[in-house]
Amino acid sequence: MILLPLALLLSQEEPAHAPPPYVEEVLEGSRTTCGSPDKEFILEVNGTGLALGDFDADGDPDLVVVDGSTLERVGREEPGLPPRLYLNEGGELAPSGESWSMAGGRWGTGAATGDVDGDGYLDLVVLQWGPDRLVRNVGGAGFAEGTEEAGFVGERWGTSGAFLDHDRDGDLDLVVVNYLAFDPAKVPAQADGACRWKGYAVLCGPEGLTPVHDQLYANAGDGTFAEVSVATRFRPERAGFGLGVMTLDFDRDGDTDVYVTNDSTPNHLWQNEGDTWKEVGLRLGVALDSSGKEQAGMGIAVGDINGDGGFDLVTTNFSGESNAIYVTGERRGWRERAAPLGAGGPSVRDLGWGVALEDFDLDGLLEIAVFNGHVYPQADEPGTDTSYAQADRFYDVEWGGRYEPRTLSSAPPSVSRAAAAADLDLDGRPDLVAVTLDGPVRVLRNRTAGGHWLTVRLRGSGSNTSALGALVQAEFDDEPGVAGREVRTSGGYQSAVPAEVYFGLGQAERVRRLTVRWPSGETTVLEDVAADRVLVVEEEP
Numbered sequence: 168m169i170l171l172p173l174a175l176l177l178s179q180e181e182p183a184h185a186p187p188p189y190v191e192e193v194l195e196g197s198r199t200t201c202g203s204p205d206k207e208f209i210l211e212v213n214g215t216g217l218a219l220g221d222f223d224a225d226g227d228p229d230l231v232v233v234d235g236s237t238l239e240r241v242g243r244e245e246p247g248l249p250p251r252l253y254l255n256e257g258g259e260l261a262p263s264g265e266s267w268s269m270a271g272g273r274w275g276t277g278a279a280t281g282d283v284d285g286d287g288y289l290d291l292v293v294l295q296w297g298p299d300r301l302v303r304n305v306g307g308a309g310f311a312e313g314t315e316e317a318g319f320v321g322e323r324w325g326t327s328g329a330f331l332d333h334d335r336d337g338d339l340d341l342v343v344v345n346y347l348a349f350d351p352a353k354v355p356a357q358a359d360g361a362c363r364w365k366g367y368a369v370l371c372g373p374e375g376l377t378p379v380h381d382q383l384y385a386n387a388g389d390g391t392f393a394e395v396s397v398a399t400r401f402r403p404e405r406a407g408f409g410l411g412v413m414t415l416d417f418d419r420d421g422d423t424d425v426y427v428t429n430d431s432t433p434n435h436l437w438q439n440e441g442d443t444w445k446e447v448g449l450r451l452g453v454a455l456d457s458s459g460k461e462q463a464g465m466g467i468a469v470g471d472i473n474g475d476g477g478f479d480l481v482t483t484n485f486s487g488e489s490n491a492i493y494v495t496g497e498r499r500g501w502r503e504r505a506a507p508l509g510a511g512g513p514s515v516r517d518l519g520w521g522v523a524l525e526d527f528d529l530d531g532l533l534e535i536a537v538f539n540g541h542v543y544p545q546a547d548e549p550g551t552d553t554s555y556a557q558a559d560r561f562y563d564v565e566w567g568g569r570y571e572p573r574t575l576s577s578a579p580p581s582v583s584r585a586a587a588a589a590d591l592d593l594d595g596r597p598d599l600v601a602v603t604l605d606g607p608v609r610v611l612r613n614r615t616a617g618g619h620w621l622t623v624r625l626r627g628s629g630s631n632t633s634a635l636g637a638l639v640q641a642e643f644d645d646e647p648g649v650a651g652r653e654v655r656t657s658g659g660y661q662s663a664v665p666a667e668v669y670f671g672l673g674q675a676e677r678v679r680r681l682t683v684r685w686p687s688g689e690t691t692v693l694e695d696v697a698a699d700r701v702l703v704v705e706e707e708p
Contacts, residue, residue: 188527188561189599189611191578194230194260197608200248201235204605205544207356208238209372210296210349212542213326213410214520214584214604216277216661220289222267224307226701227255228589228665229263230600232608233275233293238351246271250278250293250302252310258592260610266309273297273322277585277661281330281339284390285630292341294325294661299343303390318392323379324349327412329657330635331423332686333399333439338386338630342401342425344409345379347372367545373430378406381427381435383444388630401444407432411660413467415478415653416636421688423636426453428464428482428660451500453480453493462488466586466660468524470533473568474647483519483537483660486546486553490514490522490537510535510562513572516553517560518542521586521660525597526671527561529617531647535562536575538601540582556580559601575599576611587662590669593701595620597669618645619672619698623681625654628708631686633666638684643698645673672698 202211218231229252236247249271253260277294284290288304290313301317302310324346330339355361355371362371383401384392396402407429414423418438425437426448433455436448448454456462463485472479477495484490489511493501505511514537521538528534539557546555559575586601596613603609621641625634633654640651652668672678678696685691685706696702 187576188615189576191576192610194608199234216585218278218280218663219587219589220280220665229255233278236274247274277327278663279328280656280663282632287632296324299325326410327661329412329414331414338388340386341384343382344412348377365551369543373408378408380406403446411467414655414657430463433461453501457503465520466522468522470524472533483522486518510570520584523588528615529620529671531673532564538583538586585661587658587664589665621670622701624667624703626705628706636686639668640682641670641678642680643672643675643678645675
């Protein structure tokens with residue numbers, strides 16, 4: 168891998184006069200905890216997650232913030248800090264009432280969302296260092312703990328999760344991505360000096376620690392689950408240090424595939440073959456970087472950035488590595504193209520986590536938002552060519568496909584972790600929510616000037632009430648003229664997003680044709696759809 172000099176990287180920052188596209192707010196009372204400030208152990212640096220979704224079924228996305236713990240609390244056998252729900256009222260997020268309160272688990276990490284029992288209300292899974300948890304939505308009026316009967320097994324370090332209908336039986340199954348086996352009594356602390364980075368004593372891992380296999384849970388149809396990882400061959404020969412997960416039907420065969428980013432081990436692409444799974448990441452070009460080396464993968468975003476109808480992938484990686492953009496080509500599979508697209512060199516000094524790929528300015532092209540922050544507080548020491556707190560990035564795309572890096576907002580650099588996109592105020596422009604390590608949750612309001620737009624929400628007729636896995640295609644009279652989006656709630660790194668799709672239409676005031684391919688295989692076609700609204704499409708029973 169060729170590393171660019173720091174001076175060259177800094178020269179690629181945006182011009183001083185370019186206004187940042189986002190205005191940042193701090194969500195009051197939202198501070199999260201993930202271990203000690205000194206970061207003695209790897210458990211303390213990955214941060215906590217979030218979930219954006221319409222939990223109270225009033226038509227706008229709410230926010231769940233997952234919180235963590237400290238090793239002192241764990242040693243005293245005290246529960247960790249509880250997840251918290253913020254309800255959306257007119258675009259503003261405010262703490263929910265008592266009926267939505269949740270207990271603390273051992274140490275919260277990530278979140279996944281889906282309607283697990285087919286009652287039309289959005290349920291929540293909280294991933295943990297410890298047993299994973301199911302929190303049921305009671306009629307859009309509150310939460311109730313459902314872990315005991317859920318069927319989750321083991322006490323692993325779960326990071327990210329994704330709901331999908333893996334067997335196409337109409338109800339939602341669950342993928343849980345796991346990181347590594349962690350025991351503070353067996354892992355050296357940073358102060359011991361056993362592990363070093365650029366001459367400084369740092370925390371140990373993941374190298375030298377034991378990766379843990381990911382898990383696939385099948386839904387019995389009533390919102391209870393059984394692990395089927397071994398039975399369906401959802402298990403590679405060698406486990407990875409799993410951090411991010413994304414659902415996508417990359418081969419367009421109607422069932423949902425899964426992509427997993429791994430830290431310091433090759434990424435996995437799981438091809439769904441009906442009753443079984445096949446890992447095809449290396450063969451199809453999304454396991455390694457352009458030089459054939461494994462990276463420290465964190466977050467994932469997916470979308471069609473080159474207009475060929477395929478799914479391209481963006482992954483965020485460790486400092487000293489560039490973020491990756493895997494682009495579909497004429498031949499089967501992907502090629503890593505971050506450097507030629509302009510997004511490689513500018514990301515080398517950053518350590519990326521949460522990432523979103525959306526048409527933020529509604530011009531018909533997909534831009535990239537990346538949230539950065541180092542794992543080592545020692546990154547602020549001389550000679551590291553990086554820093555602990557880092558600026559978040561907005562990669563603006565030009566016609567022709569080249570990305571130009573800009574600073575995401577005017578806020579100072581921070582130690583960012585999980586992040587997700589959603590249109591909080593229903594103006595058609597996706598906003599962003601991000602977690603700061605041991606700091607507040609930040610709400611970034613989209614202030615980009617934009618064109619026309621259409622948001623599409625689907626209502627499935629079966630148990631998969633949000634139609635996860637559906638493909639929505641819009642045809643309109645402006646460049647690029649056609650766009651496809653897939654409905655999912657997986658957010659890429661310890662996060663979940665609303666089950667809706669966003670289309671930027673540029674100057675087009677109408678969509679000539681909107682086509683929905685439902686998970687059932689049925690198709691709905693709507694003609695001459697007015698823009699600048701939220702459209703709800705219902706599947707015919």
